[in-house]
Amino acid sequence: MLLTNLLHISTLSLVLSLILPTYNEAANISNLLEMLDGVLANIPHEIIVVDDNSPDQTWKIATETSKLRGCIKVLRRMHKKGLSSAVVDGLDAAHGTILAVMDSDGQHDAQLLLSLVEHIRQGADISIGSRYVEGGSVGSWVRDRRIISRVGTFFAKRLSRVPVSDPLGGFFVLKRSVYQIVRPTLHPTGFKILLEILAAVPKQTKLTEVPLIFRMRLHGQSKLSLRVHVAFLCQIIRLSFRSFVELLRKSGMILFMTLIVMTAVWLFPRLLSLRLLYTDPTMRERVQSALTTVADREGWLLSDIELRSVSSDSIEILHRDHLRTEAPVRACTIHLSSSTLSCPE
Ligand SMILES: Nc1nc2c(ncn2[C@@H]2O[C@H](COP(=O)(O)OP(=O)(O)O)[C@@H](O)[C@H]2O)c(=O)[nH]1
Ligand SMILES: [Mg+2]
Numbered sequence: 001m002l003l004t005n006l007l008h009i010s011t012l013s014l015v016l017s018l019i020l021p022t023y024n025e026a027a028n029i030s031n032l033l034e035m036l037d038g039v040l041a042n043i044p045h046e047i048i049v050v051d052d053n054s055p056d057q058t059w060k061i062a063t064e065t066s067k068l069r070g071c072i073k074v075l076r077r078m079h080k081k082g083l084s085s086a087v088v089d090g091l092d093a094a095h096g097t098i099l100a101v102m103d104s105d106g107q108h109d110a111q112l113l114l115s116l117v118e119h120i121r122q123g124a125d126i127s128i129g130s131r132y133v134e135g136g137s138v139g140s141w142v143r144d145r146r147i148i149s150r151v152g153t154f155f156a157k158r159l160s161r162v163p164v165s166d167p168l169g170g171f172f173v174l175k176r177s178v179y180q181i182v183r184p185t186l187h188p189t190g191f192k193i194l195l196e197i198l199a200a201v202p203k204q205t206k207l208t209e210v211p212l213i214f215r216m217r218l219h220g221q222s223k224l225s226l227r228v229h230v231a232f233l234c235q236i237i238r239l240s241f242r243s244f245v246e247l248l249r250k251s252g253m254i255l256f257m258t259l260i261v262m263t264a265v266w267l268f269p270r271l272l273s274l275r276l277l278y279t280d281p282t283m284r285e286r287v288q289s290a291l292t293t294v295a296d297r298e299g300w301l302l303s304d305i306e307l308r309s310v311s312s313d314s315i316e317i318l319h320r321d322h323l324r325t326e327a328p329v330r331a332c333t334i335h336l337s338s339s340t341l342s343c344p345e
Pocket of ligand 1: 020021022023024025050051052080081082083086102103104105107170221222223224
């Protein structure tokens with residue numbers, strides 16, 4: 001049934017895959033699926049419920065609903081592996097051209113999904129429900145959670161590769177093509193998969209935000225725990241380290257390229273002025289013999305002579321006394337035909 005449904009919708013260009021992570025949402029999931037039935041009536045879609053074998057059997061309720069509605073698929077994972085990993089497993093299993101993620105506890109307004117999808121249709125790469133743009137809010141959160149969220153958001157914004165107000169939200173829609181780009185670098189631990197995505201997207205990614213008012217939970221409990229906060233802290237440290245290494249790599253590359261260009265600029269005129277030495281073997285012999293003759297006559301060491309340029313009838317040299325005394329460096333010309341030396345004072 002699901003397969004026929006997908007085959008049908010895959011003939012259309014816009015197919016939405018909505019991922020619903022669930023853990024102990026038995027009291028919420030039926031309402032949500034029913035509401036989504038109405039909201040998504042005009043959009044070809046599939047819904048993927050990813051449940052971590054909830055003790056309250058959320059997976060069972062979702063499976064029963066899926067038997068009535070072919071576009072629902074249930075991924076039941078036998079161990080609790082966390083929210084981000086549930087989202088990534090759902091996104092990996094999705095067939096849609098547009099991918100969406102939302103909470104399953106009713107705290108995200110399902111109607112907003114239409115605005116987010118519309119933004120993608122209008123050309124956005126990612127569109128997110130934001131609590132921190134005008135019109136959005138965190139609802140009735142207690143003061144401590146507000147503060148933690150604000151502090152976390154402050155740091156997370158600095159790790160996003162595109163400007164964003166609310167990188168820690170859980171309600172977002174993105175193009176499959178964007179997901180494919182970021183997928184290899186995703187490290188799905190903890191709760192904050194959106195941050196992981198935003199820290200990996202190309203800089204030119206077009207992101208839009210739609211105001212989201214975070215609703216009260218009507219049933220069940222939040223799974224936000226100390227463990228989740230610690231995972232978030234580790235995520236921030238890991239992503240900061242990654243962007244630091246990237247910066248080092250980039251600045252290292254720039255330094256390396258600058259050195260190469262400077263060396264080339266310094267070397268090129270020298271190679272040009274000595275090119276006869278490399279291209280003409282007879283010239284090499286003439287230069288060698290003239291240098292030896294002059295050095296013997298003047299009592300110079302060959303190692304104290306620096307070749308500056310070679311032409312067909314003369315060579316320009318610098319002579320530096322090997323004793324490194326106060327004697328100045330002299331620029332001289334050796335005439336090849338007569339092996340004579342002239343050094344203007
Ligand atoms: N599959 C799965 N879903 C989870 C897990 N933890 C939380 N969720 C779901 O993720 C969504 C957000 O979790 P919630 O506890 O409401 O977080 P809060 O809204 O930040 O308080 C809800 O739909 C949860 O059921 C998990 O470990 N596995
Ligand atoms: Mg919630």
